[in-house]
Amino acid sequence: MRALLIAAAALAQDATPVLPDPILDDPAATYRLCLDTARSYPEQGFELAGKWAGLGGGEPAKHCRAVALIGLKEYAEAATSLEELAKASKRPERLRAGMLAQAGQAWMLGEDLTRAYAALTAALGLVPKDVDLLIDRAGVLADSGQFWEAIDDLNLALEQRPNSADALTFRASAYRQVDAAELAFEDAENALSIHPRHTGALLERAMLNRAAERREDARKDLIRILELAPQSGEADTARKILEAMDVKPG
Amino acid sequence: MSDTLLAPDGNRIAYDRVAGRSPTVVFLHGLASDKGGTKAMALEVHCRARELTSVRFDMFGHGASSGRFEDGGPTRWTDSALAVIDRLTTGPVILVGSSMGGWIALKAAMARPSRVAGLIGIAAAPDFTETMIWPHFTADEKARIGAGVVCEIPSDGGGPPLRISPHLIEDGRRNLIMGGQLNILCPVRLLQGQRDASVPWPTAQAIAERLSGGDVIVTLIKDGDHRLSRPQDLDLLTRVVDELASRCAPS
Numbered sequence: 447m448r449a450l451l452i453a454a455a456a457l458a459q460d461a462t463p464v465l466p467d468p469i470l471d472d473p474a475a476t477y478r479l480c481l482d483t484a485r486s487y488p489e490q491g492f493e494l495a496g497k498w499a500g501l502g503g504g505e506p507a508k509h510c511r512a513v514a515l516i517g518l519k520e521y522a523e524a525a526t527s528l529e530e531l532a533k534a535s536k537r538p539e540r541l542r543a544g545m546l547a548q549a550g551q552a553w554m555l556g557e558d559l560t561r562a563y564a565a566l567t568a569a570l571g572l573v574p575k576d577v578d579l580l581i582d583r584a585g586v587l588a589d590s591g592q593f594w595e596a597i598d599d600l601n602l603a604l605e606q607r608p609n610s611a612d613a614l615t616f617r618a619s620a621y622r623q624v625d626a627a628e629l630a631f632e633d634a635e636n637a638l639s640i641h642p643r644h645t646g647a648l649l650e651r652a653m654l655n656r657a658a659e660r661r662e663d664a665r666k667d668l669i670r671i672l673e674l675a676p677q678s679g680e681a682d683t684a685r686k687i688l689e690a691m692d693v694k695p696g
Numbered sequence: 697m698s699d700t701l702l703a704p705d706g707n708r709i710a711y712d713r714v715a716g717r718s719p720t721v722v723f724l725h726g727l728a729s730d731k732g733g734t735k736a737m738a739l740e741v742h743c744r745a746r747e748l749t750s751v752r753f754d755m756f757g758h759g760a761s762s763g764r765f766e767d768g769g770p771t772r773w774t775d776s777a778l779a780v781i782d783r784l785t786t787g788p789v790i791l792v793g794s795s796m797g798g799w800i801a802l803k804a805a806m807a808r809p810s811r812v813a814g815l816i817g818i819a820a821a822p823d824f825t826e827t828m829i830w831p832h833f834t835a836d837e838k839a840r841i842g843a844g845v846v847c848e849i850p851s852d853g854g855g856p857p858l859r860i861s862p863h864l865i866e867d868g869r870r871n872l873i874m875g876g877q878l879n880i881l882c883p884v885r886l887l888q889g890q891r892d893a894s895v896p897w898p899t900a901q902a903i904a905e906r907l908s909g910g911d912v913i914v915t916l917i918k919d920g921d922h923r924l925s926r927p928q929d930l931d932l933l934t935r936v937v938d939e940l941a942s943r944c945a946p947s
Contacts, residue, residue, distance in 0.1 A: 468890040468897075468918065475893070483898045486827035486874070489905075490898035578835075611842065641842035643862065675869050 469498050473506065480510035488517025505535060509545065516548070521556030525549040529565060543572040547579055554586055562586045577603045581613050584620070593620045611641035618650040622657075630654055645671045645680040652687065661691060698731075698760055701753075703779040707772075710760035711753035711780060714740060719788040719813055719944040720749040721937060724777055724797030724804075727824075728851065728858055730759030734925040735794055735818065735933065742934040748941055753780050755800070766846055766859060769867025770799060770825075777804040781811055788813035788944045790937065795821045795895065795922065802873060802903070805880045814940035817886045818924050818933065819895045820903060825868025828895065829860060841865055852894045852922050874906060881909040883943065885936045887929075889920025 469476050480498060484491025495503070495511035503510075508531055515524035528549035532542045546569035553562035566583040570576060580603040587596035600617040604610060614637035621630035631654050637647035652667035668684040675681055701709040712731060721743050723736045730736075731752035743750035754761035755776045757768035777800050781789055789811050793801030798820020805812040821828065829849065830838075837847045841862045848857035884907055888900035900914045915936075920929060 479896050482828065482831070482896045485831060486823075486896070487898055487902035490901050494898055609839075611839065641839060642844060643842050643866070674866055677869060677872060677875070 467501070469494075469503075470501055473503075476503070477506045477510065480507070481513055484510050484514035484517060488514045492518060505531060505537075512552075513548070516552050516555065519555075521552045522558070525552035525556065525558075525561065525565065528552065532568075539572040543569040543576065543579065546572070547582060550582055550586070554582075554589070559586055559590045563590070575602060575606065577607045577610065577613070581610070581616060584613075584616055588616065588620050588623070593623045596620045597624075609640050611637040611644045611647060614640070615644060615647040615650055618647065618654075622650065622654060627654055627657065643674055645675050645678055648674075649680045649683060652684070656687065656691065665691065701779060701783055703775060705772075705775060707756055707776070708762040709753055709756075709776050709779060711751055711784065712740070713751045713784055714744055714749065716743060716747040716749040718749065718786075719790050719941055720751060720785040721790045721792060721941070722777075722780060722785065723750070723752040724791060724793040724801050725752075725755065725758065726795035726797050726821075728758070728765070728855075729794070730754050732759065733794075734923070735792075735930065738925075738930045738934070739792060739937065742937065746938065746941070748937075749785070751780060751784050753784075755797075766861040767863060769864050770803065770871035771867050773800045774803045774807070774871070777801070778807055781808055785811070790814040790816065790940050790944070792816045792818065792933070792937065793820055794818040794924075796824060798822065799824065799871075799873070802878060802880065803871065805882065806873075806878065809879075809881065812880075812882055813944050814882050815880065815884045816933070816936055816940065817884070817888075817900070817903065819888055819892055819922050820886060821895045821899065822903065823868070823872045823874045824895070825860075825865050826872060827874075830865060874902065876906070877908055878903070878906045879908050883911040883940055884909065884913075885940065886912070886914045887917065887920075887924060887932060887936065888914065889917045889922060889924055889929075891919060892922040894922040 476498060480491060480494050483494055491514035495507050495514055499507035512524045512527040528545045532545040535542050546565050550562045550565035553565055563586050566579055566586060570579050580599045584596040584599040597617060597620045600613050603613045614633045618630045618633035621633060634647050634651040637644055648667040648671050652664040655664035668688050671680050671684040698710045698712050701711055703709050721739060723739050725731060725733055725736060731754050736752040740750050740752060756772040757763040757765040781804060791801040791804060791812055798817035799822040801815055802822055805815050840847055844862050846859050846861045848859055851858050886900040886903055888897045890897045897916060904912045904914050
């Protein structure tokens with residue numbers, strides 16, 4: 447049985463003024479603390495957000511709780527909370543759109559692509575042509591197999607932010623899926639000229655090189671991914687491709 | 697006058713060792729700090745008074761040790777710590793790690809389970825590059841890191857800005873430990889201020905939950921900041937050192 451003692455240290459022997467609860471006396475610092483905790487350690491973040499909400503934390507506490515729920519893989523509850531928050535909030539449109547964007551990401555993680563698309567479209571209704579929202583929605587469209595529609599969103603994003611390595615990488619992926627290999631390769635190369643360590647772009651270029659029988663070029667990029675981010679999803683995919691490449695036909 | 701240890705990788709590690717009885721108390725400093733900080737010095741004074749052996753040292757790229765700060769990361773810092781444990785100590789060791797040093801102490805304890813008899817984390821910050829720095833980078837800063845450019849962020853104590861290199865972020869990713877269990881069975885004491893603007897205080901609870909061992913105590917200091925260098929904080933630290941040292945069999 448783990449002996450875990452959470453002790454508030456009372457060090458001073460003399461009577462000292464009682465300090466306010468660290469949770470209450472600086473809402474901005476508490477919000478940051480709560481979000482940092484929720485993102486990194488969702489169980490602790492959920493507990494903290496609950497306590498803060500009980501002490502009158504209001505909308506920021508509810509937002510923090512929803513972020514913790516994403517980390518706890520309670521995607522539907524998180525997304526629903528974020529949509530409700532965005533609907534009820536009186537904050538500026540950009541902030542409400544941010545909540546809807548997070549709802550979209552939560553729906554996407556929960557593999558409800560229809561609701562993810564709806565949330566991101568609602569967010570784009572608040573801040574039309576927002577580059578990050580367009581990139582997110584393109585991801586949902588690509589996951590739904592709507593690659594040309596994804597390319598439309600990415601074209602719009604890249605018109606505004608031509609140097610977005612993320613948008614170029616996503617568009618490379620979408621072009622690859624519609625068999626436009628040359629366009630895909632060009633986007634992957636452009637992404638890597640901007641962001642030479644972009645593991646997503648390295649993976650795209652590796653897949654394109656592999657398909658074109660440029661095995662050594664593909665291998666070089668895949669090994670680079672393993673060096674750069676060995677614990678990433680891209681590295682998992684890179685390992686699988688390397689294994690498949692190393693299997694010699696019987 | 698500090699001495700120098702030649703590490704297996706050819707780097708020079710500056711250290712101060714005061715001989716005494718067992719166990720040896722080893723202090724691991726935080727990011728951009730060094731072996732001359734308030735806590736390091738207070739610990740040495742305390743160990744002298746208790747006649748305990750103590751070692752404080754500068755990690756790779758810090759203080760008087762060799763290497764560029766921008767080339768450092770948890771891999772090399774752990775190498776520094778292991779070289780110190782292997783070459784400068786015998787018998788049981790108590791690791792005292794502050795902030796980034798807490799990450800390295802956890803890694804060193806997992807690498808040397810038969811040597812590390814106790815671990816004290818002071819605002820221990822495992823995985824901080826990924827959980828405390830990366831999420832706060834702007835899209836522009838992330839893009840610059842991706843392009844191989846060093847980014848500067850404000851330091852906690854109002855000193856010169858911290859230079860965060862792409863290598864630090866990438867090496868951090870290779871050394872993440874909070875995704876699973878921490879296989880450490882020795883007693884662990886985690887001291888954490890609740891007014892710490894750098895390390896969210898629930899981090900200490902998260903570490904405790906991941907530790908395999910049962911002898912784990914988290915102490916939250918309600919008015920404590922990140923440095924935990926006030927007299928009352930140092931008093932608490934030395935009391936915890938005494939507690940862990942008393943549990944090591946004399947050799």
